[in-house]
Amino acid sequence: MKESLSLVQRLSAHPDSRCWFVSWSPNGTLLASCGGDKAVRIWGREGDSWICKNVLQDGHQRTVRKVAWSPCGNYLASASFDATTCIWKKKNDDFESLTVLEGHENEVKCVAWAPSGNLLATCSRDKSVWVWEVDEEDEYECVTVVNSHTQDVKHVVWHPNQELLASASYDNNICIYKEEDDDWECRATLHGHTSTVWSLCFDATGQRLASCSDDRTVKIWKEYPNESGQGDLSWKCVCTLSGFHGRTVYDIAWCRLTGALVTACGDDGVRVFKEDETASPDEPVFSLAAQVTKAHSQDVNCVAWNPKEAGLLASCSDDGEIAIWRFQEEN
């Protein structure tokens, strides 16, 4: 089996600026990007190429750091260094600003929608994670502020099928949160990385979590029932990928269709890892399946698998560009 990662298209997404993040819509037809130019752009396919469909310019006063689609695909949330999170509603082919979530003391680093569509999580340099509830009238209300990290929180991600949240921080740790009596609290802290944890993602079933760090490694964590048999969660690091990345690993994504892992690195590379099917689930083995060492001319900040089209991948960089790739396995 020979694998390859080939370039489909390069887009000059955020000119004279850096592109911080890309996110595919749930049906895989649109790609949202955001960057240092304070804008959010929406990209769609026209024939064989990707073109810019919308530019959402006036939502933020500073860098837009991340964007996230709601599970239904009708809403887009954008998180900004201006300390706010903007919620956009898709109306036909346009997007209008619905509401602005305020409250964080400084830069919002991430926003994520829960699979149910009723909850949203944000995190910030103010060290907190906020959980917001949205009702049928599109009203947003903060239900919990959790302060489990001792430093800047870089990323939050929801479990694919449980009401469980995970966060990654400059304090080198990962926190796992569950709801207890209408309040969200930290149920587990995962230690292991020796520097800032930049990003996290769950696998398709949510039994495993992958994290990536400034320590140049990727770690795979697995959930185990607690020894004492009580409800609490226990996560163990079952695999560490080291020696593959030359600099900080900024992002990681786990394909829900194929199980492949992809990383975004500060050494300008994009790397795809595949799991060895014969290894024990308690000691998984991942090997490098394909890489593009010079995927961009500068740091790669984000990678995202298309949720519907297996092998289709988007990456973005400090050079302001988005690249679309095809990961193929040929027999």
Add this chain to the structure above:
Amino acid sequence: FIKMSGGARLENANPVIFQRSGERLLTASEEDEDVHDPIDDREIFDILSINDPEHPLSLEELNVVEQIRVQVDDAGNTVGVEFTPTIPHCSMATLIGLSIKVKLLRSLPDRFKIDVHITPGTHASEEAVNKQLADKERVAAALENSSLLEVVNQCLSTRTI
């Protein structure tokens, strides 16, 4: 990112002043326009003529930056600069490091990866400062703060003596 205090007392009132290095002597190869000059440590060092935030002196004159503590790999696209705060509890250390980083980011081609850190053993909070300087998201957000950017630009402005 940094707390700027408005106090009037200088942290280091009597710094030791070092001599400035002389003009660079050009070789024949360097003078030839058709030959690509790889960027070397002297060139980086020359880029780093930066003002100290407290004194009307340059970082070179205070020995905060030295040519020997500049590491350049032109082919590998990396530049490393170690800087030495004049005193171990210098609260300007993050600001100085940030100024060095910004000067290099503005002066060098985009292909370069830039690492700025404190000379090991010379500062009480060197790990914390180094971690902030290495975090490009923190640096980017800090530079969007107009008052901090103003202070950095003052450190980087060409002085008229």
